[in-house]
Amino acid sequence: MKKRPTLQNIILALQEYWGAQGCVLALPYDAEVGAGTFHPYTFFAALGPQPWKVAFVQPSRRPADGRYGDNPNRLYQHHQFQVILKPAPADSQELYFASLRAIGIDTRHHDVRLEEDDWESPTLGATGLGWQVLCDGTEITQFTYFQQVAGMDLQPVCTELTYGLERIAAFIQGVNHVMDIEWVEGVTYRMLKKRTEYELSAYSFHGASIERHWEFFRKAEEESRAALEQKLVLPAYEWLLKCSHWFNMLDARGAISVTERTGYITKIRAMACACARAYVDDGRGFGWVA
């Protein structure tokens, strides 16, 4: 590896490393999600007894975190490199630290540290125990042993690694602003993303029609239910993801009060749990094994 890996080098190195560990190198999910946990290859695949190993990059949207591309660390959309190991291997930690070395972080000469972090995703009814991994004080990964998804105890437990790609790249490249990250030689993050960040931030905070988003939300909720009634779990789940995204938009737009928030999160969780339950009940997994 070169002295100063680009973001692209980092992704390739992680793919190579986890591919060699037997992971399926999957592609990002093609719907708006807030984190890799929403990818069906995490959410559904964590359920049930079937072993599963997967790695993928997931672009993740957080409308309320948009800063017009001005803030050095915060983005409307950032990129997670997500790894799921099911069942959780006894050497999960060792595998992870070796992956850091694979992307050029010399763990011997940095202060790599694990600090407790009890992770949860209230919208997905998912919880886990683990750590945020800090490298010289910068959080670079969320390391979680999944305990529950959709309110169901996982049997077996799986390991979820979520690398914050922008954080890692900024750290390795020694740059202070996310826009200065080198995506590939001669191409900066700014060149690829500044306009997107600006426009999507402007849209989330000012441009989006609150009225229409409420309408989208309600229609998507209806559609999700209708699909689930026909036992079409994945379409139901896709519409639920839309609900979740539009909820985040409305939240960024300041259209949801603190108390209402809890109510809507509960509603989305109930839908997610219903999808998960249906998926587990038919027991066929993704492979249509009867």
Added chain:
Amino acid sequence: MTMTKPFLFEVGVEEMPAGYLAPYAEQLASLFADEMKKANIAVKGITTLYTPRRLVLHCARMAEQQPVTEEEVKGPPCDVAFANGQPTRAATAFAEKAGVTLDVLERRDVGGKEYLFANVTRGGARTIELLPGIMAGIVRRLKAPKTMRWADAPTVFARPIRWLVAVLGKELVPVELDGLRAGMQTRGHRFLAPRPVRVTSASLTTLTKKLRKAYVVLDVREREQQILQQLAAHGAQDEKIDRGLVRVCANLVEWPSVVRGSFDPALLELPEAVLITALKKHQKSFCVYDEQGALAAGFLSVANNDLADEPRIRAGYERVITARLADAKFFWDEDRQTTLTARVERLRAVVFQEKLGTYFDKTQRVAALARALAAMCGRDALADAAARAAFLSRADLTTAMVYEFPELQGVMGRVYARVVDGEPAEVADAIEEMYQPRGADDALPASGVGALVSVADKLDTIVGCCAAGLGPTGSADPYALRRQALGVLRILVAHDLRLTLGAAVGAALAQYPAADAAGVGAHVLQVLRGRFETVLKDAGVRYDISAAVLASPAWEAVTQTYHKAQALMTLLPAEEFRQACTVLERCENITRAAEFTPGAVDPAAFVDALETQVWQAWTRTRERLPAALRHDDVRGAIGLLAADVAAPLHAYFEGVRVNVEDAVTRTNRLRMLRAIRDTIVAQFADLGAVVFDQTPGAAAREPRK
């Protein structure tokens, strides 16, 4: 005397939460001591040590074998144990349980009846054979606030257990936990010494030495010392070192090394509270101060590394801390573009509680209430400042800094009020003080204005929530209103704010025109009363004194009631206090059982001179009592009752029969006694509730439910 050997046990884990380590070690030691006692294995010198990746138990001397004991055990009577000369099920079961064969059972006479007896030998087991079961059991029983599963196994723990070491003397103890077998090797520092470390004996000294070579300092006290020494070497002033943070850091690392870094001095423009929060809470780093005690543009962080490449780690820390502070600086510059006064309007969009409207509504209510309270307490001079502070109090919720660092709510309000709006210090300080006390141990508002705003804000929340049906019920108190009620009471007493709660709650309720004033008012007063009992208890007021003052409707003047209760506590040994209480008790006892129509006393209907004497004495006292109470002169009030009323009343009870045949005389007598009792209770306290059948200073009996 059996031989002893040292025992060493280590549970190797993935990084444990810092706060769990000490409690786990304590449990490990105490469960171990209990189990050894139960197993009758003599042990001496139990030590527990820990790092984020291991819990270690060492026992300096452990008996190699259980002592052997012989015991005679009585069995069933022989007529049950044998039928037709053949042993029955009773006999075989007994032999089996005792672990002997039938032929060695003995018959013995007990009180004229023959019984079977067995000589049972217990103990004698080798410790090394008992330890595996015992140690695995102990690990399974260790408790933590949050535990997890990590494999298809029943054991739960704070974090996954990855290795076990168990050695007795020089021998491996085959402990097994869900398939994980103990071995004779431990691990050093994850990155600095990745190779396994062999354990050859149960010696703690050797283990400590070997681990030190492998970059692990086993004893947390030593890690703390190292951190303190290194902080000092980097010039940290001892009195400025946050000991709590030292402890946290010592529990996060195995090989502590302090890194000193710096940031752009221009960032020192940030308010001190922001710098401290960003460094301590978010980066677990220590602040650096200059010789004048002001914050300097540097920090000290504790790394889990030997700093072989110190510049690299320092650069990383400097980058992340600079980024965080630069973020804060951006918010600081942005926020100062808008005055708090202008921000108040934006609170119309920030919901306080769905049923209670926005924060804009709340600040309007609190400002009005603060004014009303100031007037009630005779603090009119503070009313304007209090209303102004209340008006601005929540405006900082709309700032970027508070969005980023929610714990700075109130603090930023104070800072921006001074810097941006140019408010006087008394207004600015009150904005921060409004949040105090945050918990039972937190400081109270220091200023009078802060006290008024804090009481107004809390009272508004309590009344509003109760009106919206969100008040505390049973053990549920979703809005922590009891804590807020406690805050209200503590502030009123500490600031000598004199008002009656009924009036204050009424003023708060006036802001909620739609509420059922009577019902909500009663609920709020009940909540406050419950907390006031706590205040009195915490102030060392005995239960019966507390009950006596709370029985009077005058309790609502809580500041006076607080001093009254304190004064009565000091009067407990005084004879005159006992006399005064007796007056009440006797009036109460005789009128409680009697049936009569309540009404005014008719002095013209007195028959006995003793009656007239009591009435005259009481009339005088009744006129002087309020003045004494107004001036907190509890001793004076008791003196009045004891000197003027107790003696004639005593004579009256000796010489006059109350329950006479004549209905008019009887009713008049009962009415007089009732009037005396009720007036004292109404204005002062139910002195009849004070318990004297105990030695002074002894704790009162707890009330029956």
